[in-house]
Amino acid sequence: MSATNYGKAIREGFAHLLANHQDVFVMGQGLWSPWYVGSSMTELEKEFGKERVIDTPVSEWACTSAAVGASLYGKRPIVVHPRMDFMVFATDSLVNQAAKWSHMLGGQANPGLTVRGIINRGGEQGAQHSQSLQSWYAHIPGLRVVMPYTVADARDLLIAATLSRDPVLYIDDRWLYGQEAELPAAVDVDLAALGNQVLREGSDVTLAGCSWGTELAMRAADALAGQGVSAEVVDLRILNPLDAEPLIRSVEKTGRLVAVDASWRTCGVAGEAVARVSEALEPAAWKARPRRITLPDAPAPSSKVLEDIYYPSVEDVVDAALSTLS
Amino acid sequence: MNQPLKQLGALADPAAFRGPVDLQNTPDATALDMLERMALIRRAEEQIADMVEAGEVNCPCHFAIGQEATAVGVAAHLRPTDRGFGAHRSHSHYLASGGSVDKLMAEVLGRDTGASRGMGGSMHLYGADTGFAGSVPIVAGTVPLAVGAGLAAKLDGSGDVGVAYFGDGACEEGVVHESLNLAAIMQLPVLFVVENNLYSSHLDIHLRQPSDRVARFAESHGIATHVVDGNDVVEVARVAGELIGRARAGEGPGFIEAVTYRWRGHVGPDENIDVGLRRSAEEVAAWKKRDPIARLRAALEARGLAASDLDARLDAAETAAKAARAKGYDAPWPPQSALLDHVYAGRGEAI
Numbered sequence A: 001m002s003a004t005n006y007g008k009a010i011r012e013g014f015a016h017l018l019a020n021h022q023d024v025f026v027m028g029q030g031l032w033s034p035w036y037v038g039s040s041m042t043e044l045e046k047e048f049g050k051e052r053v054i055d056t057p058v059s060e061w062a063c064t065s066a067a068v069g070a071s072l073y074g075k076r077p078i079v080v081h082p083r084m085d086f087m088v089f090a091t092d093s094l095v096n097q098a099a100k101w102s103h104m105l106g107g108q109a110n111p112g113l114t115v116r117g118i119i120n121r122g123g124e125q126g127a128q129h130s131q132s133l134q135s136w137y138a139h140i141p142g143l144r145v146v147m148p149y150t151v152a153d154a155r156d157l158l159i160a161a162t163l164s165r166d167p168v169l170y171i172d173d174r175w176l177y178g179q180e181a182e183l184p185a186a187v188d189v190d191l192a193a194l195g196n197q198v199l200r201e202g203s204d205v206t207l208a209g210c211s212w213g214t215e216l217a218m219r220a221a222d223a224l225a226g227q228g229v230s231a232e233v234v235d236l237r238i239l240n241p242l243d244a245e246p247l248i249r250s251v252e253k254t255g256r257l258v259a260v261d262a263s264w265r266t267c268g269v270a271g272e273a274v275a276r277v278s279e280a281l282e283p284a285a286w287k288a289r290p291r292r293i294t295l296p297d298a299p300a301p302s303s304k305v306l307e308d309i310y311y312p313s314v315e316d317v318v319d320a321a322l323s324t325l326s
Numbered sequence B: 001m002n003q004p005l006k007q008l009g010a011l012a013d014p015a016a017f018r019g020p021v022d023l024q025n026t027p028d029a030t031a032l033d034m035l036e037r038m039a040l041i042r043r044a045e046e047q048i049a050d051m052v053e054a055g056e057v058n059c060p061c062h063f064a065i066g067q068e069a070t071a072v073g074v075a076a077h078l079r080p081t082d083r084g085f086g087a088h089r090s091h092s093h094y095l096a097s098g099g100s101v102d103k104l105m106a107e108v109l110g111r112d113t114g115a116s117r118g119m120g121g122s123m124h125l126y127g128a129d130t131g132f133a134g135s136v137p138i139v140a141g142t143v144p145l146a147v148g149a150g151l152a153a154k155l156d157g158s159g160d161v162g163v164a165y166f167g168d169g170a171c172e173e174g175v176v177h178e179s180l181n182l183a184a185i186m187q188l189p190v191l192f193v194v195e196n197n198l199y200s201s202h203l204d205i206h207l208r209q210p211s212d213r214v215a216r217f218a219e220s221h222g223i224a225t226h227v228v229d230g231n232d233v234v235e236v237a238r239v240a241g242e243l244i245g246r247a248r249a250g251e252g253p254g255f256i257e258a259v260t261y262r263w264r265g266h267v268g269p270d271e272n273i274d275v276g277l278r279r280s281a282e283e284v285a286a287w288k289k290r291d292p293i294a295r296l297r298a299a300l301e302a303r304g305l306a307a308s309d310l311d312a313r314l315d316a317a318e319t320a321a322k323a324a325r326a327k328g329y330d331a332p333w334p335p336q337s338a339l340l341d342h343v344y345a346g347r348g349e350a351i
Helices: A006-020 A044-048 A060-071 A086-098 A134-138 A151-163 A212-226 A245-254 A269-280 A304-310 A314-325 B028-053 B068-075 B091-096 B101-108 B143-156 B174-185 B215-219 B233-248 B281-288 B292-303 B307-330
Strands: A002-005 A024-028 A053-055 A076-081 A114-119 A144-146 A168-173 A180-183 A197-200 A205-209 A231-235 A238-240 A257-261 A291-294 B083-086 B132-135 B162-167 B190-196 B224-229 B254-259
Touching (some): A002 A006, A006 A044, A024 A060, A060 B143, A076 A151, A086 A114, A114 A151, A134 A144, A134 A168, A134 A238, A151 A168, A205 A245, A205 A314, A212 A231, A212 A257, A231 A245, A245 A269, A257 A269, A257 A314, A269 A291, B028 B068, B028 B101, B068 B233, B091 B101, B091 B132, B101 B307, B143 B162, B143 B174, B190 B233, B215 B224, B233 B254, B233 B292
Parallel strands (some): A024 A076, A114 A168, A205 A231, B083 B162, B190 B254, B224 B254
Antiparallel strands (some): A197 A231
């Protein structure tokens, strides 16, 4: 076991993949300039060479599609988008190409690339430097979408994504980079063996989240414990295909649900969580109406006073949980 | 509007280039193979057009009749480990690379024995065993995929090339610029093949671009470029051989602008003379006199090959196309399980 943090754990994932799988290469903007990607890729190009760690032209679409093309010929590319707002340029690569090639060609072509989209927001960066677009991509059959919350998952889901034969979108939120943990040595991880998981057991209310939403849920669970409320936290780290079973079993037990997603409300992950549980459980299983904590349906503001009310807080989650108990 | 530049000159003139092609030093066997491949494309597409008109094929079909020489000329220098990427009008690229006409017919009929197991139809063809990675109809979408396939070849040192087939309309998409730039800066083994047929789905190139010569995009990226009569299979093959050779040797990407014309409409079997602002029955008729198959046949006959032998080869293509059509009707449909089975490669298991 060795101590690390979320950002460095991502780097460990890259290093494990590049050291053990010759067919892995990485490309994206800023890979030779670590300030773009925090501590998550420091000096990888020095360790593994600039031919396998490629800093690219400013061409999200061509570079992501090039990775799709390379993945059809035995490579396991990882494309890094240091800010996922810019990844919108690569929507054709992901939605029309990567997600479709297997199905529309009868299962004969498998674009096994991984795309890493980084959420990098706050600090008055405004509408085009703040987005968290997981729900868009989770809507697309053929894509796999993962969002690590724990330090271990930051590393291991990157490994699992890259070794998967399917296109996987791996989304990490820079607000999580400071988390610390002790990790065992990295090993190959099979995405098929992974599902969503209960991170904290409880009996009164289920808090379900992904990524930063899970962080809010974990902090809320601590605060609720101080008020005598036992909250269970379910981490929806794999959003597509969505493994809803752990969530359904949890709400079956608690009868209460607060779904937390640090992205927009409409057609979002929190709504999907509520829908899956609602379909699975009889009305009598519910002790209170389910609640959602999300961003308001508005672009991110720049002004500090608006930013302060834009992002959901731990208190918002606590209040929602308490409202299901009152 | 400023007057558009007509920089292609005679290459865009259907009254030019009507005579027999110059066989250069092409051996008989090579030229005959090219004749047979072009004939197979035309006869297969004529059968499919007939199936569309009969209501037997319903997927959108975009015909390359009249454009056969480009696909066949390029394919003359490709090998099964190369990676060709097509677009909506790619029956020609699939067949030229050696794809099975039986599988093409089954695919347009949506059958399990099709090139894409009946999951794709005309616009989504898979033939990686003969060097055709696949075709999809998002205009320009496959251009960067071919760049990536070339990148994989470069990383592996395999000497294989990625080939992107696209049209003059795709050149108006920004990703083509990105792709040319990426291939050039990384010196990737990629051949960009533009079939400039002077029309997008419905609009004359002069109404879409300030010049009719799309090679200017490649030249601005410092990419080795040829602009040729796309209805001269020998000339297309000559420049393709040169550019593919350079790419295999690590000397970077190449670009061919092959000027040609589609005899049929953008989609479907008719001639589309009612679509667009210039295309007329007279223009279509004029381009049919610049027929790539007739011009190669005439050259071979002038070289002394027996007319009866040449006719027999053309007839054989028609026989093969008809036989493939008949087989297609009898082929099984995909199982219902295919609807969900192919969404993911597996259940996420590591390779």
